Amino acid sequence: MDMETIARFGPAAIALGTFLEGETTVLLAGAGLALGVFDFWTVVLSALAGSLAGDQFFFWLGRLKGAVWLNGHPRFGAAVGKATRMMVRHRLPLLCAYRFIYGLRGAIPFAFGVSGICWRFFLLANVVTAALWSVLVTMLGMHAGRFLTDADMLARLPLFGAVAAVAFGLAVVVRRRRKSGGEPT
Numbered sequence: 513m514d515m516e517t518i519a520r521f522g523p524a525a526i527a528l529g530t531f532l533e534g535e536t537t538v539l540l541a542g543a544g545l546a547l548g549v550f551d552f553w554t555v556v557l558s559a560l561a562g563s564l565a566g567d568q569f570f571f572w573l574g575r576l577k578g579a580v581w582l583n584g585h586p587r588f589g590a591a592v593g594k595a596t597r598m599m600v601r602h603r604l605p606l607l608c609a610y611r612f613i614y615g616l617r618g619a620i621p622f623a624f625g626v627s628g629i630c631w632r633f634f635l636l637a638n639v640v641t642a643a644l645w646s647v648l649v650t651m652l653g654m655h656a657g658r659f660l661t662d663a664d665m666l667a668r669l670p671l672f673g674a675v676a677a678v679a680f681g682l683a684v685v686v687r688r689r690r691k692s693g694g695e696p697t
């Protein structure tokens with residue numbers, strides 16, 4: 513989703529974007545705060561609503577259809593059983609962290625639905641973590657937007673890019689030397 517779509521459709525675009533994808537939409541909307549397109553609480557509450565709706569959808573999809581899907585894919589049976597036991601044992605840290613891990617926003621709620629975890633517990637944890645996530649990612653986007661709208665910072669951006677490229681290059685060289693057995697000099 514791009515900034516033009518988010519600005520045009522406002523809170524509905526933010527909620528839909530967070531339902532489908534997540535961070536990118538909220539980061540762009542947060543950047544829109546720096547441009548004066550939105551106010552802080554509109555972005556946070558829209559992100560919260562979309563994130564909650566998406567996670568609850570995948571949870572209930574797992575609860576209602578997960579066993580049927582797993583029965584149709586028996587090769588996953590043993591691995592899913594082991595993963596489910598681990599998820600239930602470590603449910604609180606996982607529920608706090610999964611929305612910050614790219615690519616797992618739908619899979620983890622689905623898996624919790626399949627696991628049989630109490631839906632009230634999942635809902636409560638989902639509300640708390642979605643609220644925290646919405647505020648943090650909105651603030652990150654807002655600060656990134658402020659950074660990118662500052663003319664002095666934009667003038668220094670090529671220098672930051674060059675420093676990052678050199679640091680990355682050095683890290684690759686050091687890693688290759690260590691992997692090949694030679695210590696860097």
